[in-house]
Amino acid sequence: MTGTNTVTPTATSHPTSPSTTTSTETRTHARTRARRDGPPTGVFLAVVALCTAVTAANIYLAAPLLNLIAHDLGVAPSAAGWIASVAQLGYAAGLLLFAPLGDTADRRRLVGALSAAAAAALVVAGLAPGLPALGAAVFAASAATVVPQLLVPLVAERAPAARRGRHLGVVVAGLFAGVVAARVLGGLAGQAYGWRAVFLGAAGLTALIGLATAVLLPAETRPRTKTDPLTALKGIARVPRVLAASAELRSACLRQAGMYGAWSALWTALALLLTGPGYGMSTGTAGLFGLFGLTASAVGPLAGGLVDRFGVARVVGFAYVLAAVSVPLFWLGGSWIWALCAAAVLLHAGLMAGQVANQTRALTATASPATANTAYIVAAFIGGAAASALAAPAFGHWGWGGVCAVAACWLALGWLGAAGRPGRTARTARAARGARTR
Structure with missing residues (x-):
């Protein structure tokens, strides 16, 4: 074993000298200690899953409340549909600005600051006098609600390789629990107390849970760097380079953009279908339909x-099969409630399986997991925002069948766009990273 006592004066300047090796080992051990610090694994995963659920819910608060918002602000329900797209675009913008900082910044401070900013923006949303002000506040709140994507790479770093998929699955399950809560509890609370109370309540919960999570996060040993006002822009600049270097990352991005776009189109317009003349449900009753998200x-x-056992490719393929089967069932659901229920179960199962598999692929595709995760989530939310933006006009012009057509197109684009074989770059990066940590 190489040690400091073997260093000779002539070897210190050699690029492969024992002192350099010792320095590298010291940095590796420091990173390992940083990963192991903090609460026990079970407590850590529970805290991260709860914070993920609470913050992720903010992106979807408006969707079950569109009718209430439209009625209160004096506009047509279809005219308020763009608020859901604004939330997703805001989230994508926040990911580009803040998520790459997870590779370099102190995540404790970053999580605390973003949680406080999201809470403040939600208060503004709850007091908004009109749609433009509401849209701006929702955009800002969603941009600051990138905390889950700062925590997911931390979970991947701390998890043993053999259980990484399971650990990520727990966190992603928390994320979808937040989506369910936003739709079910948001719809019920909106009907009982008004849509403004929902945003104000979410602000308080975000501040409480977000700041508590920041306090409980494990300490990280990272080199101190000078404060650079262009750090966020440099983080954005890394994203195209990381994408260009990894075909496997590009595949994960395209596949999840297609899957998430299909889900967003159907779920954005679902409240319009259920509260429309066909079903005539109240906002609270329609929100209960979000309980099918518990499937995810x-x-x-x-x-x-399944990812740990069978690999990413098989799980992604299975996820797309489930989603593809759900689309014609959703179309039948325009008239038959049983088909709508079955389709919701299948689509949520497919979306969750695809999310866990594709995100596992993205996080292990390069040596910069936070930047890779940023590219992955931004791609998914751009796909979702674009599909959501088309869903409301499609529903207005062609009814529920038009929304189902948008979802089918997104699934086809996501699958065919990533049909090529992943390249060797990601495998090489993983092998190198594995060698460094052994």
């Missing part, structure tokens, strides 16, 4: 285990 929360840990 249940599938998350299972999907992580």
Whole structure:
């Protein structure tokens, strides 16, 4: 074993000298200690999953409240549909600005600052006098609600390689639990207390849970760097380079953009279908339909285990099969409630399986997991925002069948766009990273 006592004066300047090796080992051990610091694994995963659920819910608060917002602000329900797209675009913008900082910044401070900013923006949303002000506040709140994507790479770093998929599955399950809460509890609370109370309540919860999570995060040993006002822009600049270097990352991005776009189109317009003349449900009753999202929360840990056992490619293929079967069932659901229920179960199961598998692929594709995760989530949310933006006009012009057509197109684009074989770059990066940590 190489040690400091073997260093000779002539070897210190050689690029492969024992002192350099010792320095590298010291940095590796420091990173390992940073990963192991903090609460026990079970507590850590529970805290991260709860914070992920609370913050992720903010992106979807408006969707079940569109009718209430439209009625209160004196506009047509279809005219308020763009608020859901604004939330997703805001989230994508926040990911580009803040998520790459997870590779370099102190995540404790970053999580705390972003949680406080998101809470403040939600308060503004709850007090908004009109749609433009509401859209701006929702955009800002969603941009600051990138905390889950700062925590996911931390989970991947701390997890043993053999259980990484399971750990990520727990966190992603928390994310979808937040989506369910936003739709179910948001719809019920909106009907009982008004849509403004929902945003104000979410602000308080975000501040409480986000700041508590920041306090409980493990300490990280990272080299101190000078404060650079262009750090965020440099983080954005890294994203294209990381994407260009990894075909496997590009595949994960395209596949999840297609899957998430299909889900967003259907779920954005679903409240319009259920509260429309066909079904005539109240906002609260329509929100209960979000309970089918619990399917995703249940599938998350299972999907992580399948990824660990069978690999990413098989799980992604299975996820797309489930989503493809759900689309014609959704179309039948325009008239038959049983088909709508079955389609919701299948689509959520497919979305969760695809999310866990594709995100596992993205996080292990390069040596910069936070930047790779940024590219992955931004791609998914751009796909979702674009599909959501088309869903409301499609519903207005062609009804529920038009929304189902948008979802089918997004699935086809996501699958065919990533049909090529992943390249060797990501495998090489993983092998190198594995060698460094051994």
